[in-house]
Structure formats: C-alpha cells, structure tokens
Amino acid sequence: MPVTNEGFEPLIVAFCCNWCSYAGADLAGVSRMSYSSNVRIIRVPCSSRVNPSFIIRAFQRGADGVLVAGCHPGDCHYHSGNFFTRRRLTVLKQMMEYLGIEPERFQVRWISGSEGAKFAMVMNSVAEEIKRLGPNRKLRDVR
Amino acid sequence: MKVITEKINYNLLREVEEVSGQKVSACFQCGKCSGGCPVVWSMDVLPHQVLRYAQLGLVDELLHSKTLWICASCQTCDSRCPRNVDIPKVIEALRLIILRNKGGNYLHPNDLPARVRENAPQQGLVSAFRKYAK
C-alpha cells in the first residue's frame, strides 16, 4: 500500500433510497453544494432493497468504498424497510470488519430528503476516508 | 441561591447517578414526591427540590441540607413517581458522598436519647447507624 495516496481518485458507489437520500442528493444539487465527484449513486426504492450481494459485487468490480443511505429509522417511506436494513447491514458490517475489511470502506448513513447539506458532508467525509485508505485491494477481482 | 456557571458541578450529578443507579435527569418536577412525603414538613430542601438542585448542579445547597438526614427511606415517593426515579436512593447517594468523603459519622451512640438507649428495638438502632454512620 502506498504511503501517500496522492492523486488517488477512489470510486465510491452509493445506494440511495428514492424517498430520502436520493432526494437529499437532489437537494444538495439544487443548493449547489459541491461535493466529491468520486461518488456514484444508484437509485433504489428503499434501503431495504439493497442486497448485501450488491455491495460485495461493487467491491469486486472495483469500488473503493460503498455507502448505503436511507431514511432515518422511523421515517421510512415504506414504514419499516430501513429497520430491516439496519439489522441486515449491521450484521454485514460486523462480518466485514471481522474479516479484516476496514470499517470505513463500507458505511451506512441515514440522510433525509431535507438534509442536502448532510448529504454533501457525508459524501465528502466518506471520500476523504477512502482516499486516506487507498484503493480497495482486498475485495477486488483480480481480473 | 444563584445558579452561575462557575458553581455548576456536574461531577456531583454524575457521582449521584452512579452511586444511586438513578437517572436524575428523568425528573420533570411534578412534585408528587414532596406532596406525599410523611416527614416533608421538617425538611429544608423538599424531595423534588433535591432532584432539581442535582439537575442544576447546586452542590453546596444539597450537601448542607438537613433533608438528607430526615428522609426515612419509606419509599412512598418512589412508589408514586411517574418517572421511575427512586429518590431514597438519590438521597442515600448524597449521604454516602458526605460520609465517605468526611469519614466521620453523623450519629454517635452517645447522642441517642436516653429512652432510645433503654427501649429501642435493635432493628431501629441498626437502621439508624446504617443511615447515619459508616
């Protein structure tokens, strides 16, 4: 691993729920809140649609970080979806850390549709952390 | 009495909460404890005020109050408290903080009234010394 990660532009895949976090991203956009261009968003109806397999797949295909963002617990558009997300991804995250994956690589955040500033802030902080970590080598396909 | 920044002692609040296992901040000052306390009339700081002072970090007022030595731990207040605060435990914690720090006893056998020395049941004596001395 390089000592400095100067010039490293990570790829961060963000799964955003349509009702809160994707709307939060839109609000960040409307408000012209600049954030790291390393982030690429995939729109899902609800964070509970995010299959752990999607997350692993993103890492395999070269993502350096994965973020899942959903409504705050209790505010799910679908009533309870993110409560399941919270359990599932807690377990997944615990496991990934246990397997020696840096905790910053895979993050889950709650960002509501009114939190444009938070969206930008989270994207920047995640991008910063991943930049510091350097490229994902552990989970990436060798091909 | 005045609440000023320099005077606020949150360490005491923390210590009280730790020793008593009670959440002092849960109290919303309904006063039901004080209303029902059988010995409230001789207290200088009323039970609900004990919690209020603790919330505000008013240490001196609490540690110098007579109230601490008047509470009989009869548990009437906590049996009615809508916020599940066990005030006898909070008061016990304050007593312990004093006794542990000072090391001295609040009650000496010689201070006991004569008739107590003659007739009182052991149960009462043991209780009193548990509360007033360490």
Place this chain on the structure above:
Amino acid sequence: MQQKVEGYPLKEYTTKICQIAKEALENREVTAIIGWRKKDFWWQSPVVFLEDPADVQQLVWDPFTIYSPVKFLLDWQESCAAKVGIFVKGCDSRGINRLLQDKRLERERVAVYGVPCGGKADAEKIRASFPSKEIKSVTLIGEELVLAVGEREERVKAEAYLLDKCLSCRHPNPVVYDKLVWEEVSPRQYADESRFARVQAVESLVTEERFAYWQRQFDRCIRCFACRNTCPACNCRVCIFDQAEPRWLGKANDPADTLNYHIIRAFHVAGRCFECGECERICPAGVPLQELNRKLIKGINDAYGDYEAGLDPTDVPPLGTYRGEDPAGFDES
C-alpha cells in the same frame, strides 16, 4: 477387509435404536428409517436409509454417527408422500426445527426419534495418539473412550478426543422428538465459555491481521460447496450461487469470489445457524467456518438480545424482524 468392527459401542443405545426402527417399520408407522450404519473403517458411520425391517440390525450408534441425517428429509419429502422415521442427535434435532421454521418440512410426515448425545469422537485426534491401521473399534463409555488397538484395549478420557464442536455443544439433547431413545444427558461443563472463545481470539487481532488470517483460511477453500450442501439452514431449492442469470457468484476460484461466497453464505445463515458445526467439520480444506457463523450469532445476540436458532420453529429469525429501538452497528448520525 481388515477393520471389521466387532461389537458396536453403546450397545444398549444401538439395541434400542434397532428395536424402535423395527417396530416402526413393522407397524407401518413409517415406510423408511434414516439412521446410521457402520462402514469399512472404524471412523466411518455414514447415514443409511432402510425400508425393510429385516435390515434394521445394520443400525448403529457409536462415536462416529456424526453426520446429520436431517437434510435428507428434503429429498425424501419431495420424492414420496409416505412418512419416514429419523434418528436425531441434539444438533440434528435443531436442524429439524430449522427446516420446520423454513417451512421446508411437513412435521406430520416425519417420526423423530431423539437420541441424547454424549458427544462424538474426532478421528484425527485419535489418529494423532494411536496407529490408525491398528484400531479395530472405538467406543464411548460414559466419559471414557475405549479403543481396541491391535490386541490391547486402551481407555482414555473422552474429552480429549471429542470433536471440538461437541465440546461447545449447548444442546446435546434433542429439542424436538416424538420418541426419546434414551434418558437425557447434561451439557458439557465448558460449553458456554468455549462458545465464542475462538471468535474473541480473532476479534482481538488488528484489522490487517484479521484480513491476513482469513485470507490464509479462504486461500485453501476449493469451492466444493460441501459447507453449503451439508447445512440444514442452506435449504433453498435453488441456491443463489448456482444461478446463471443473474450470476451472483463467479465460478472461478479466485480470492474475491471466494470471499464473496463466504460472506454471503454466512449472511444467509445469520440468525438461522443453529451451531451444529458440520460446515467446519466436513470442510476438506479445514476452513474455520464456525468462527464466522458464531461471530454473527454473537453480534446478533449483543445487538438484539440473545437468540438461539433451532429451538422454536415458530420464531421469526432475528433478521426477519426488528424493533424500533434497535442499535445500529454503524454510524447512525
């Protein structure tokens, strides 16, 4: 063949098992029995399917009747409508509950005969102390393992020769059964303490050490899928890993895909694994899969309250439910 095993151990258990099987077949209570029999070597007691009452004498109960017969019920129920009788250990019985909870088993089509289990022997541990070729039989009597080695008889403390998974077994007695073959035994003394010991050891490593540790383990994985195929919690009709479209898991045995496999496998049994430990025991490459499963059990217990799978088939598994006040294992700000 040289290793004719003479006189099966735990004779009384075996006798009772044969008797129960015989009666059930003769009374036509069931049309087949699933149990264990002895094979060529002292360490082989594979699962056997019997339909003829005359064959029941094949059945045994010995320190090697380890392999769970439970998952075979899936095929059985798909292939015929008749009732089958099955002998189960404590761990196997939780597999029955696993299948029931997953609605993969019709309880009324199975007669469950529970066998309280004193633990099973680890052939590798025995081989390390005794010349394998000379061992003629191995019996468990109480807390002693009795071996016929060459012409002599060796008695050793069983605990040192039992499978690790049996030493940390919390439910040696069947938790669901129609008939109990023998009286219940008590769980091993250190079962609770040893349950998460290995998990904690790995947890105590720093991130890079943990990664190196697991890479070394997964590096040996040959992707034979034995861990999945043996697991009663892996009871999907068509496993996600076997699907071509979408192809969830690459077929190549490369490190990233192997990691993918192990993460998703463990995730799919999270909150459902009932700790039979077979995945790890039968892994030809010795990948410590139970450490991964138990890590998730520990994490779920810590976060959502203690839950043991396979005890009550009417439960909803922890990942199928939630509470509003659940803690999150990530930054919830």
Place this chain on the structure above:
Amino acid sequence: MKRIGVFICWCGSNIAATVDIDRVIAAAQKMSGVVYADQNKYTCSEIGQAMIKDAIKEYRLDRVVIGSCSPRMHENTFRKTVESAGLNPYYLEIANIREQCSWVHKDKEAGTAKAISLIRTAVAKAAMNEALFAAEMPITRRALVIGGGIAGIQAALDIADTGFEVDLVEREPSIGGRMAQLDKTFPTLDCSACILTPKMVDVAQHEKIKLITYAEVDKVEGYLGNFTVTIRSKARSVDLQKCIGCGECIAKCPSKVASEFEEGLVQRRAIYTPFPQAVPNKPAIDRAHCRFFTAGKCKVCQKVCPADAIDYEMADRLLTNQYGAIVVATGFDTHKLNNYGEYAYGKHPDVLTSLEFERLLNASGPTGGKILRPSDGKEPKTVAFIQCVGSRDKAKGNPYCAKICCMYTAKHAILLSEKVPGSKAFVFYIDVRTAGKDYEEFYTRAYEECGASYIKGNVSKVFPDGDKLLVRSVDVLSGALVELSVDMVVLAASVDARADAKELAQKLAVTVNAHKFFTEAHPKLRPVDTQTAGIFLAGMCQGPKDIPETVAQASAAAVKVAAIFSKQSLLGNPTVAEVEPKLCSGDLSCMAVCPYGAISEQVVEERRGREMVPRKIAQVNAALCQGCGACTVACRPGAINLKGFTNQQILAEVDAICL
C-alpha cells in the same frame, strides 16, 4: 441486441457549463447497445421531446436513456414521451447528470467523466429494462366507516355528501360515541349535544349512509378497492323495523345495571337506549343482564310492547359486504385507575373522573345538570382537579400526554364557577398545555375570570376526612406544602387506545404502536393513511386528539376515500415484487418483512417426472405491494424480484458504474 438511444440535455447552461456534452455523446456512441446519441438544449421542452419521439421512430429505438435532471423531476414527463412514441414507458431510464453531477462538481474534467459514468450505468440498466404494465383494478365504490363517534359520523357524512355509499358500523346500540357524553366543548363552550345531535340525525337520514348499530367487524379480506368485510350484527333482540321507540319496555323492565353512558353514576334497565337522543332511538336488550336470558323467566318487555318488536330468538347475523375503502374511527377508552389508590377513587364517592364530572354538568345527566356530591347530594364549594392521572406516567400509567385534559379541566373550572356561585376550583397540574386556536385564552379565562387556582404540583394523596377530602401536595413553584380540604376531587384520567384495538388492527392488517394506537403511514406526510392502501384513520384511535382535530382528520379521511372513488378503476404500481416459482423455496421469509401484507402463500402444481405435484410458494398481491423491495433481500435464493429494480438491473448498474 437492444437498440438504445441516448439523449443528453444541456439544461441550458446548467449541465453544459460543467459537462463536456460532445465528449459524453462520443463516449455514449461507443457503449454497448447504443445505436443513437444526441443532445438538446432543453430536452423537457416540446422540441426536445419531439426529437426523442422522432429518433425512436427513425432509429427503431427500443430503449431510451436521457441524461438530464433528477428523475424525481421529469421521469413522468419523459415516460409519457416514450409512450406516445409507441414504447413502453418503463423502457425509459434517466441519468441524473444535473443534481448529481453538474450542479455539485465544478471541475469540468471530473464532471464530464462522472457524467459518462452515469450515462453508462443508465444504459446498462436500460438494456435490462422490461416492459411493465400497471394492473387495472376495479373499485367497489362503497366505503365502510368503523365507529360511530364524531370521527366516524363526520367521515361518513363527508363521504356520503360526495355521492358515494357508506356503511357506518357502530358497536353500541346508538351512534354518538364519547362526544355524546360531553356537556360543553372547549374553547367555545358550545353544547356538545346541540352540535352533535343534528349530525347524528343527518347520518340516520342520509340516503347514501347505511347505519349498522350494535355490530362489530368480524373479518376483513382483500385490498384497496376490493375489501370484503364480514360484519357481525349482534342480536339486539328488538326488531328495528317493528319497534316504534315508545319506551314502554324500558319503563317496565325489572333488571337494572350500571349505565355505561352515565359512567356508572346511575342505573339503566336491561332493555335500554343508551341516552335520550340515541340514533336509532330504539332499544336493545343487554342479554348479560336481562332476567329472561339469565334466569329464564320474565318476558315483561314482550308483554308490554305494543308493536310486537321483542324477539328473544334473534341471533347474531353475519353480513358480508364489499367495500372500496375503510375508515377506522374506533375512538378510545378512559384509563382505568387501578394503579392510583392514592387518590381514593372508588373508596370515596366524591372522588370522580372527569367524564363522571362531565355527566354531572350535563342537563340530561343524573343530576339534571346540577353539580352535586354523590355522597350527600350537596353542592361542592371547593373542588380539586387533579391532572395527568395516568398520563405522562411511565411508571404506573401511560408515558404519553393525553392532550385533552388541560383544556377540559379549564372548561370544568369555568363551568364550576358558573354553576356553583362562590365555589373554588383548585387545579393541580404538572404543565398546562394549551396549543390550539383560542386555547390559551380559554385557560387564561379559567384563572383570571373564573377564579380557578392553579397549583403546579402533582397531588400525592387524597385522604378522606369525614365529609371532606384532604388533598396533599406541594406547590413546586414556591416550595410550599399544600394541604387542602375540599368537597370533591376530579381526576383527569388519561386516555387509552381501545382495549381491543390490536385485534381489529390484525383483522385490518394494519399496525398499532406500543400503546395500541393505530399507526399512520407517515407521521408527518401521511397522518391519515395507514400503511395498508385504502384504510384510513380518524380520531382518537390514532392517538390522543381533541374534537376539532378529530373532525379535521375525519374529513381528510373522507377526501382520501372520495379521491379513490372518483376513479372508475385503479391503476396499480407496476414496480411491484414478483415471484419466480422455480426458485421459490416457500419459506416465506419475504412475508415476514412485508409491511403491507402483500405476500401470501399459494399452492402451485409442478411437474415432477410424469405427475403434477402441489407445492407451496409465495405470491405477491400486486394491488397491495408498494414496491419497497424489502422482500427481495429477505429471499435468500433471489426468487422474489422487484420489477423496475430487478436484481439483474441493479447488478448491471453496479457492473457499469465500476467500469
């Protein structure tokens, strides 16, 4: 191979200033499946849309990708565009290169690279898009309102006034509910009966409303537009057709029992109408207390009935009807005071609940509207009102605020001062909450004009003391001890959800919170909806609220119902979950996580060898499914997929985004 067309919007300079559109087009042309790529200054304009339509025809495009603003903005617009060109609207995919790219990245190089990546991802997804069709469902344009209190009455009237049929089911022999028990209402002091009774009569007379009293909901099946509800019409033992409401039977009935309507302050007969203004104003026999039904002898009512309306043989009847929507308005229970022995309720007759006091105030109540002590019939000169009995009390009662007590206690204090000259009200409170129009003014009136004395302090104990009641408390504000000797104590008992709310919730497949109040679909934005489409909430059953709020919510629920009924049929959401039978193991993990009860078990016949064998698998009711996708992850083999967001589509997006 798909024939994908890519259209990049400049959005004026919004996108074009940060993204090098030409490079994006050049990159898009090389993407797999792309046969056409072009740009437009404003794609959402008529010209822009026309360009898309033309290109679809000219280049035989079968998928369309638009790089523009957020899909949350124009997805519907563009779906209509491609649809008008003959493509299925779900063949469209939008790459958000404005909100997520040009507006948030300043660097043109990075912005262009990201835009290309987003387009590539959208192209990859579009290639996997399938035609989706919304299911069309007929609507039974008849509503069911459960509960005949003010909430149910208002909802029923409002729905009926829009011209749709309504059935109103009420558990008691008469509609009216809690509001009928009240004397006056805050903050205006309107006579409750005066404003409620006309509405009750309206309900009875409205040609679109069918009133089903003395009945309960037994079973609910189906979904939005097509609920099948079984209603148990309890045996009233009085034939409503024959009964003329003369009241002879009531007068002669020998069995007496505490009156529920009068909060037990007086007795009613076993054959009874709950109150004089009851609708329908015809009696019912309370079989649990009727001498004939308990002892086998009597039949006095039958003998005296001039209309031969008494029918002892009558049995419960099950009515099964179809409804398109349901409004739940089942109200509340008052909190039982078993845990509050310190207030001597039930020990001393002059300790009353607020609702009992309300009956004393009421002109048709047991005292004819005079405030008299139950113990000796004398007028109380001093009355202590104790607030928060069972409210805000996580130790012994409800942790929540009952919301109405502060205001009705102010009302009681005002009415006391009006009815008993020279009297004095003491109100013991923890906090006084008066958030509502004219509420603070009303409260002010109680202490400024009507002499009520407000003491901040929860009463600790009430000591019966001869014919007086000693109330012991503390005034938190001054630290003074308070010991008042009063003539009467009134307890503001908290409000509870109905004891059987959970059972009803299960029948309706909606949820209740920890305190058994029905849960709204969204606490802010969908406070009237439940998470089950077509079922709405009104009034206290959803949580503590006062009459104006209840009425507003009831009208809101009515509009929601009318909005559904205004259509001939409903178009379902096409992005719903779907089960692949071959993959489904039938363990129904999906069912456990579905918040809408949209998943059920079905039996399919499968070929095995030469025979067909049955197998249980999951099935999705497309009408109930809202498309969250929680089930797709719960399903380990991936047998349940979400149309529009399929596993294949998302994996393709992931793959493309990572290139």
Place this chain on the structure above:
Amino acid sequence: MKRIAKANLAELLSAMAAEAKLYVPAESDGIVNFVSWQEGLAVELAALNVLVPPKKFFYPQTETVLKYEMGEDLQIEDFACKAGEKAILFAVRPCDVSSFAMMDKVYLEEPPDEAYRRRRENTTVIALGCTEPDEACFCQSFDIDAAKAPGADVLAVDTGEELALVAQTEKGEELISALNGLLSEATSGDENKVKDEQEKIADRYVTSVSLRGIKERLAGMFAADYWERLYKRCIGCGTCTFLCPTCHCFDLQEYAAGNCGERIRCWDACMFADFTQMAGGHNPRPSQKERVRQRFMHKLNYFPQQHGDYACVGCGRCVRKCPVNLDILEVIREAGGGTDGL
C-alpha cells in the same frame, strides 16, 4: 542414483528454486498443500496425499483462456501460448504421478490442449516414493507401486537420514546434473538398501479391492436399482471431484464488462446440479442419482472403454474426505469383483 542428507534439503531446494519455480508440500493450519517454495519454508515430507492434487499445476482450477476488447475492431489476447513457466514439483506421491498419465490421455490427445501441453513440458516432476501407505490407500489395486513412480522425471526415496534421487527421464537427468554439486553418488550398497525398502511396501497395505470384471459389470448396470440406493446420501458437493487427481471436467465462463471481456476455464464437478444444466432449463441428469452414477461409470467404465485405464489411482482422497463416506471403494466392492481382505 544420487543421495543427499535430509539435513541439507534446504540447500537442495534453494538450488532447485534457482533453476525454476519450485513447488513443495507444506502445512498450513493442519492442511498440507503444494505451495510455492521460499527460503525458510518447511517441507512436509511425511504427508501422504496433499489436499489438492498436483494436477492443478497442469490444469489449474481457474485459468484465463483469452481476453478481448471490442472497439473499432475486435482485439483478442490468447493466454494459452503464455502458459508454461518453467517449474519443478517436488515430492509428488506415486499415485499422483500416475494420475498425470491419465490426464495426458485427455489433454494431450489430438488436438492437444496447448496450455496443458506447455505446462507439462516445462515442469519437472520429482516423485517421492511412499514407505507407509495408510488404511485408505489402495493404489496397489491399480497396479501402482507406491514406492516407485515410473512416470516421474526424478524419483526420490526417503531412506531415513537421506534422500536417494534417481533420474528417470532426460528432464530428470538435466535437473540432477544441474544440482550435482550438492549431491553425492550412491554406492551399490545404498542402491540395494533402497531396493529392499521399496520391496517391503507391498506388505504394508491394509486395503485393496479387486477390479476383476468391474468394467463389464458396470456396463450392464446403467439402469440398476443399485444407484437408487447409493445416491441417497450424496450431498452433491464437489469434494470428491475437486480432490480427485484424475477428474478433469471444466466449465468455460465468460466475464464481460463494458466493451471488454475475458474467457476463463475452471474446474467443474459432475456432482453439481448445474453441471449439465442447459440454457433452456433442461437437465439431462435431473437428480443426484444420475450424477453419482455418472461419476462412477466414468471412472470405472466409460474412461477405461475410451482410454484403456481406470480413471482412478487409489489415492484414497475421496475415501478420507467424503463427508458422507460415499466413495469409490464401496462402489468397486459392491458393483465389481468384491474386496480381497488381507
């Protein structure tokens, strides 16, 4: 014959590693596998069978066949012609050495598999003769002499303190001469000693089966009830096939992303349900019964019919590792000529 003290083994390995990429059996977490040798690595000479058979050096579990990129024109990069780094396999057991001959029949017959051929050609195999077969070893039944390995380039014999090395092919000679500085010449006494040791091994087997008539018996057993009974406890994992030194079935997979793609070849197993799954959904081997039958028919009937030899070398891996104890010994015994007890 040359010899070297086992104490000097590290030097020998170091010298070999200088010649070519060297692979040796080594232990990790209780499992022995062939791994790339590096200074300081402990060689596991006592282990009988390594877990994954050495066929993987000629026929890797996963290998890239080609890569392509679609642009203006299609560009293809062929990987077969790049295969075949110079390598030495040290301490291959005779049964595994015999398996190479079987693999050759599949991959070197016309048209030969280029990658396989190149790897085979560039690899020098040093066999290690066995001295003590264990109870699951039955190579003898296939006329394999566990003390000798005629197919190897070099045969090493463990004589206790020393290793005796015999070059058996030209490639072997070359290697030995390159290492000559480290080796000393064996005396005829040494050679006799080695011979004596080699002869003893025949008596040390405890398991053997008779293959008499098995091919013919099986030919008539395609529809036999036997398979019905046998398959029931098979769990359909790939342990037996992946660990078998003679199993050689593969799958070709295409990984495409954007305009690029890669074709890979990886081991597949006839035990897997999707092995014969066709794109349209039809599966000619719909249940585990057909799959189990296929495996044993292939090894004991089809392969001998086509190539003359049984596709089994009696290494015993499947006997030891099958989770449900369903192994070829049982099938040979029950379907074939029976067992000869010792």
Place this chain on the structure above:
Amino acid sequence: MRYSYYPGCTLKTRAKAYEDTALSTAKALGLSLTEIKEWQCCGALYPLNTDEIFSFFSPVRALLQTRAAGEDKLVTLCAGCYNVFKRTNKAVREDGELRRKINAYLEEDYMGEVDVVHYLEVLKNDVGFGSIAEKVKKRLTGRKLAPYYGCLLLKPRAEMDLDDVENPTIFENFLNALGATAVSYPYKTECCGSYLSMANEEIASAAVGRILNSAYKNGAEAFVVACPLCKYNLEEYQSELLAASKDPQLKLPVFYFTELLAEALAL
C-alpha cells in the same frame, strides 16, 4: 407445610412475644418453621446504593442456608427483614451483573431459587384466611382494630408485590377472619418515622401523632402491626401525645398480629 424461618435480631429480644406467638400459632396451624442455622443480622435496611455489594452477603447467606436445608421458602416475621430479603432475592434473580459479583465471593452460587414470604402471606396463601376462620376458637367479635401496615411490608411498589401499595387489604382480611372489625383509616400506610425516632424524636412524634389521630377518629381501639419498630414508635410516642391532647381515650394499645391470632386460637 415446611419453611425455613429467619427471626432477625429484634424477635429474639424486644419482640420475643412476637416470635413466641408466631411459632405457637404456626404449630397450631400445622406449619413447620425451622429456624435457619447460624443466621446473622440481615442488615435491617436494604442497601440503596448500587456501588457496593457487601451488604448483600448476609441476606444471601441466609437464603443459601434455606436452600441448603432443602427448603424453598424462607419465612420472616419482621417487616424490615422481609423487605431486605425479598428485595435482595429479586435483585439476585433479575440482575445478572449483581448476581455474578455476589457469587464471586460465595462458595456456592445463589441464583434466587428460594422464595421469601412473610408470615402473613403464609397465613393468607398457604393456610388460607377461610381455614383460619374455621379454626378460631375465640372470635374477636366487637374488637375494633386498626391495621397498621407501615412502609417496608409494601414498598417499593415494584419490588415487594405483597399487596396494593395504596389500598392494601391483607391485614383487614386477616382481622375479619378472626372475627374482629378492621377499622378503615387513611393513614394505615403512612410512615411512622421508622429509624428517625432514634435520633430525631420530634419527627417521629409528629408522624405517630397523625396516624394515631386518624385511627382514633375512625373508631379504632387498638393497633395491629407486623414490625417491631412500628410497634415501638406507635407505643413510645403515644404517652406524650396523650398528655398533650387531654383526650383520655386517645390511648391505643399496639398488638402484633400474631398475638391476636394466638388469642383467637385460644393458645
């Protein structure tokens, strides 16, 4: 019916009459009460702080003794002991952390297996007030008795669970079974001053005064108690109150409930 019995300090000395009558009535009712061996003072008060555990050892030892004797119920007579034992037992049962800490100091682990009962509970639940009423030889007809519960028998509400904290009835039902009339008065659960009487007589006196007045105004002729300290306070402070009030009738004797039971059973 068999029980382990814990007397406590005062029952052997100042409250001997209490123990004597309790044991004789128990015998008459066919109850076997075996005093546990080597008991120590229970501590008299339940520890109200959470940061030390030594105060628990004495009660836990007594509970272990009960278990060792093969009994599953421990009977107490003194309300103070009852309070200490019942709360300790509940804490051990429900607080795993506390249980682990305590057991770290004990030879055997105690998990809360024993049930702690007051003699009054035994009479109510195991003997039955109905059956006592049948066995009464000398009914206490016409005796107007004021049951005085004090605090420790009932509070804290969530832990003691003997009866309704605010409106208990067990004493009344007991007295009715003996044929006496139980006087209802609002101060029956108000604190008598407890150990405050040791150091602060003014407070105790005032507390007793209110109780006395209330009972007297409601027609009581005597008090009935279940705690030696209550008895001491009620008796000790009456005389001065009597002197101050000038009402010669305002003097109410104080009985242990067991004394009345013995009387009714004619022992």
